[in-house]
Amino acid sequence: MSPTPALEVRGLSKTFTGQRALVGVDLELQPGEIRALVGQNGCGKSTMIKVLAGYHDPDPGAEVLVDGQPLALGTAGAGDHAGLRFVHQDLGLVPTLDACDNLAMGHGYERNRMRLISWRREQRLARETLRDLGYDFDVRQPTSHLVISQRTAIALARALSPRSTPPRVLVLDEPTANLPATEIERLFEVVRSVRDRGVAVLFVSHHLDEVFGLCDTVTVLRDGRHVITRPVEGLDEDALIALMIGRTLEDFPAQAETVGEAGEPVLRVRDVHSGVLAGVDLDVRPGEIVGVAGITGSGREEIALALFGGVPRTGTVTVAGREIEEHRPDRAVAAGLALVPAERHANAAFLESTLRENVSIVNPGAFLSRGLLSRRREVSEVTTWLQKLKVRPPHPERALATLSGGNQQKVMLARWMRQKPTVLVLDEPTQGVDVGAKADIHVLVEEAAAQGAAVVIVSTDHSELTRLAERVVVLRNGRVADVLRRPNIDPDRITAATIGQSKGVAA
Amino acid sequence: MRHETGTPGGTRSAGDDTPSGPALDPVVNPTGSGVHLSPAEAANPALEADLAVQPEVEEPGAAKRGFSLGLDRFSGLYVWALLIIVFAIWVPDTFLTVNNATIIAGNEAITAMLALGIIIPLAAGVFDLSFAGVAGLSVAVTAWAQVEGFNPILAAIFAIAVSTLVGAINGFVVVGLKVSSFIATLGMSSLLLAATWWVTDGKQIVSGFSEGFLDLGNTRVLGIPLPFYAMLLLAAVIYILIEYLPVGRYLYASGGNPVAARLAGVRVDRIVFGSLVASSLIAGIAGVVLAARIGTASPDIGPSYLLPAFSAVFLGSTQIKPGRVNVIGTLIAIYLLATGVKGLQLAGAPSYTDDLFNGLALIIAVALAARSARKV
Numbered sequence: 001m002s003p004t005p006a007l008e009v010r011g012l013s014k015t016f017t018g019q020r021a022l023v024g025v026d027l028e029l030q031p032g033e034i035r036a037l038v039g040q041n042g043c044g045k046s047t048m049i050k051v052l053a054g055y056h057d058p059d060p061g062a063e064v065l066v067d068g069q070p071l072a073l074g075t076a077g078a079g080d081h082a083g084l085r086f087v088h089q090d091l092g093l094v095p096t097l098d099a100c101d102n103l104a105m106g107h108g109y110e111r112n113r114m115r116l117i118s119w120r121r122e123q124r125l126a127r128e129t130l131r132d133l134g135y136d137f138d139v140r141q142p143t144s145h146l147v148i149s150q151r152t153a154i155a156l157a158r159a160l161s162p163r164s165t166p167p168r169v170l171v172l173d174e175p176t177a178n179l180p181a182t183e184i185e186r187l188f189e190v191v192r193s194v195r196d197r198g199v200a201v202l203f204v205s206h207h208l209d210e211v212f213g214l215c216d217t218v219t220v221l222r223d224g225r226h227v228i229t230r231p232v233e234g235l236d237e238d239a240l241i242a243l244m245i246g247r248t249l250e251d252f253p254a255q256a257e258t259v260g261e262a263g264e265p266v267l268r269v270r271d272v273h274s275g276v277l278a279g280v281d282l283d284v285r286p287g288e289i290v291g292v293a294g295i296t297g298s299g300r301e302e303i304a305l306a307l308f309g310g311v312p313r314t315g316t317v318t319v320a321g322r323e324i325e326e327h328r329p330d331r332a333v334a335a336g337l338a339l340v341p342a343e344r345h346a347n348a349a350f351l352e353s354t355l356r357e358n359v360s361i362v363n364p365g366a367f368l369s370r371g372l373l374s375r376r377r378e379v380s381e382v383t384t385w386l387q388k389l390k391v392r393p394p395h396p397e398r399a400l401a402t403l404s405g406g407n408q409q410k411v412m413l414a415r416w417m418r419q420k421p422t423v424l425v426l427d428e429p430t431q432g433v434d435v436g437a438k439a440d441i442h443v444l445v446e447e448a449a450a451q452g453a454a455v456v457i458v459s460t461d462h463s464e465l466t467r468l469a470e471r472v473v474v475l476r477n478g479r480v481a482d483v484l485r486r487p488n489i490d491p492d493r494i495t496a497a498t499i500g501q502s503k504g505v506a507a
Numbered sequence: 508m509r510h511e512t513g514t515p516g517g518t519r520s521a522g523d524d525t526p527s528g529p530a531l532d533p534v535v536n537p538t539g540s541g542v543h544l545s546p547a548e549a550a551n552p553a554l555e556a557d558l559a560v561q562p563e564v565e566e567p568g569a570a571k572r573g574f575s576l577g578l579d580r581f582s583g584l585y586v587w588a589l590l591i592i593v594f595a596i597w598v599p600d601t602f603l604t605v606n607n608a609t610i611i612a613g614n615e616a617i618t619a620m621l622a623l624g625i626i627i628p629l630a631a632g633v634f635d636l637s638f639a640g641v642a643g644l645s646v647a648v649t650a651w652a653q654v655e656g657f658n659p660i661l662a663a664i665f666a667i668a669v670s671t672l673v674g675a676i677n678g679f680v681v682v683g684l685k686v687s688s689f690i691a692t693l694g695m696s697s698l699l700l701a702a703t704w705w706v707t708d709g710k711q712i713v714s715g716f717s718e719g720f721l722d723l724g725n726t727r728v729l730g731i732p733l734p735f736y737a738m739l740l741l742a743a744v745i746y747i748l749i750e751y752l753p754v755g756r757y758l759y760a761s762g763g764n765p766v767a768a769r770l771a772g773v774r775v776d777r778i779v780f781g782s783l784v785a786s787s788l789i790a791g792i793a794g795v796v797l798a799a800r801i802g803t804a805s806p807d808i809g810p811s812y813l814l815p816a817f818s819a820v821f822l823g824s825t826q827i828k829p830g831r832v833n834v835i836g837t838l839i840a841i842y843l844l845a846t847g848v849k850g851l852q853l854a855g856a857p858s859y860t861d862d863l864f865n866g867l868a869l870i871i872a873v874a875l876a877a878r879s880a881r882k883v
Binding site for chain 1: 747750751752753756757759760763764766767768769770771772773774830831
């Protein structure tokens with residue numbers, strides 16, 4: 001008779017309006033097991049974590065048991081009491097509060113006889129909890145002042161907190177994405193000691209070397225389905241990649257000749273450092289579409305803003321010979337650089353403003369006539385762009401918030417297309433965009449390139465890169481690790497290059 | 508409230524492991540009612556208004572929304588008309604007179620000028636709580652300089668220069684030192700009060716004003732005091748600035764989403780700095796006009812304008828361009844409130860009615876606007 005599994009998932013499906021993110025997934029974790037959960041972007045890993053955490057409601061019929069006890073699904077915090085604990089990728093700490101407060105969150109504070117918070121006991125408890133994990137630092141510092149490994153330790157300590165029911169299952173979602181290499185090994189030590197206490201660990205990571213270095217068993221998801229669960233032993237990296245992408249990649253043929261790369265680059269990037277970016281070089285010529293791929297933490301998230309000068313960076317970026325300084329997006333715009341940033345709502349959209357204002361915010365001065373803005377000219381030009389980009393509805397006086405995501409993104413594109421940019425940088429341009437709008441946006445990007453713009457498209461959607469890019473630059477650990485060229489670009493190869501060893505020719 | 512500028516939130520991409528598609532689109536709520544509501548933005552029947560003027564929009568529900576009893580962007584005008592009719596019937600002998608109309612027009616000119624001034628920083632997403640203190644200091648400096656024997660024009664220029672300097676300090680503290688505008692200008696208000704005490708020596712300055720200067724404040728053209736025309740001129744200038752110059756777009760963009768504005772090439776820091784300088788400059792001018800009108804200076808003059816001006820701007824943001832602080836809406840709000848208060852006074856209401864009416868009108872109007880925004 002086998003022991004009660006620490007975590008048992010049966011028949012888990014999740015459908016988002018018309019799209020099946022998870023299809024009948026089963027999962028079983030034994031106590032004292034470290035299980036890797038792997039799969040390429042969009043395979044359903046995140047959805048699965050979110051269902052377990054009670055953030056998403058699964059489709060009816062799913063069952064989750066923790067230590068043999070059924071879990072109330074779709075209720076945030078239900079798992080916590082049952083001993084199902086999470087360390088999410090963003091850690092979920094309050095940056096202005098210190099370790100004591102962050103640890104007490106959700107558990108309540110130690111009180112003294114007067115029913116007041118006993119800070120002395122709180123601090124001792126926090127120090128002890130962290131020391132158990134092998135960390136020793138000032139627990140009175142706001143967490144925003146701590147380094148990332150210390151913050152990770154707090155999140156981990158909270159997940160393993162002795163104040164609640166003992167932990168049964170620990171889910172780690174990309175815990176190493178931002179950690180330096182030395183800290184990763186330290187984290188692994190902690191994870192192993194947690195396992196040795198009989199806790200089951202579900203470890204989600206894109207880093208295959210971590211899967212091999214830490215995990216006992218591995219579950220592969222592909223297109224929302226369970227592919228295989230097996231011991232890590234006996235697997236190698238190529239075999240695991242083949243399981244993730246669903247086919248074996250032949251060795252790359254010799255790199256294609258660098259045809260179509262004649263002419264002077266208009267975008268020159270030299271030795272750019274910013275966040276995890278550690279010395280990126282890149283040249284893009286007029287009319288060329290270059291894709292940028294990379295897993296989370298590879299520098300993919302930073303590169304678009306770093307080129308634009310929107311975040312602190314070092315190194316040089318020039319557009320047609322003009323240097324783009326850091327912290328001066330206005331000069332980047334003047335130099336002919338356009339950026340459609342990721343996270344439209346945070347970084348690009350003026351939701352309460354009209355489409356007209358959203359489009360003309362870059363260089364409204366173009367509509368001046370005799371010293372005043374000509375509303376008539378503005379409306380007519382904006383309407384032209386809205387129609388050209390097939391924005392529905394193409395009414396310039398609508399508030400942006402009333403449009404669908406795809407149409408909002410087209411408005412963001414219209415803003416920059418109107419500038420006829422020399423270099424167009426797109427960061428996740430079809431994130432949260434419906435299929436029709438996505439196809440429209442792809443056509444627009446190709447048209448922009450055909451008219452001579454140098455295009456850089458950063459994306460986690462590898463089919464999108466395959467569809468558009470003549471060259472895909474793959475980032476790993478903040479550097480250009482690989483460059484794929486047509487005809488050797490396909491989504492699986494890009495995926496393999498982002499997670500695997502270098503196989504192409506680094507440029 | 509001013510959002511922290513700095514690293515834009517987009518360095519991390521959220522959709523890393525999620526299938527792209529409409530289901531995960533953060534904009535599942537096309538009505539925009541899920542958007543955060545700050546005081547000025549709370550009133551947002553704009554969407555409704557847009558649909559009303561564009562009947563060709565093929566949206567379900569658009570057709571049956573032809574007429575709505577909720578707050579629309581001209582409701583202030585209806586209410587104003589209603590107030591005039593009510594008081595015309597109630598107290599016809601005193602209310603419905605030319606004299607009364609000119610009194611209302613003249614009395615509110617200073618409040619209106621100050622309210623117009625703070626539209627600029629509020630549009631840019633920052634508070635300026637110090638404008639009332641600046642106006643008070645400006646009155647004191649104008650008076651003091653004339654008592655010291657300067658000619659009134661020099662005195663006025665000096666007062667306005669001092670006010671502008673205060674605005675520059677506000678701008679430096681907010682942009683350079685990254686102090687929240689609310690706190691920075693609150694602190695500045697206190698400093699200004701101290702400065703005003705120092706200039707006036709804590710006393711009321713009632714003599715020493717040049718005669719010609721005082722005449723300017725009380726001359727009537729077509730029966731209305733000159734300050735009213737000064738206010739109209741100021742309103743026209745700010746209206747053009749906001750509606751017909753690129754800087755107006757930059758103001759609203761900086762206030763609407765500072766991160767996005769910066770990434771669109773707007774120099775948000777400069778806009779914020781400039782907006783604080785502008786509101787102080789205008790408060791300084793209003794102070795000079797106020798000095799000419801009342802011919803006294805004392806430390807308690809300025810602060811009394813703080814609440815009425817803010818109320819007018821916020822009430823005005825439910826009108827004409829709902830969800831946005833704007834010039835015409837602010838003027839309507841000021842004169843609507845003044846009409847109501849004056850009518851009640853003439854009908855014999857006690858003196859505290861003034862504040863009671865202003866407060867109720869503000870809360871009810873913004874609450875109604877928020878309600879109709881939700882209904883869209």
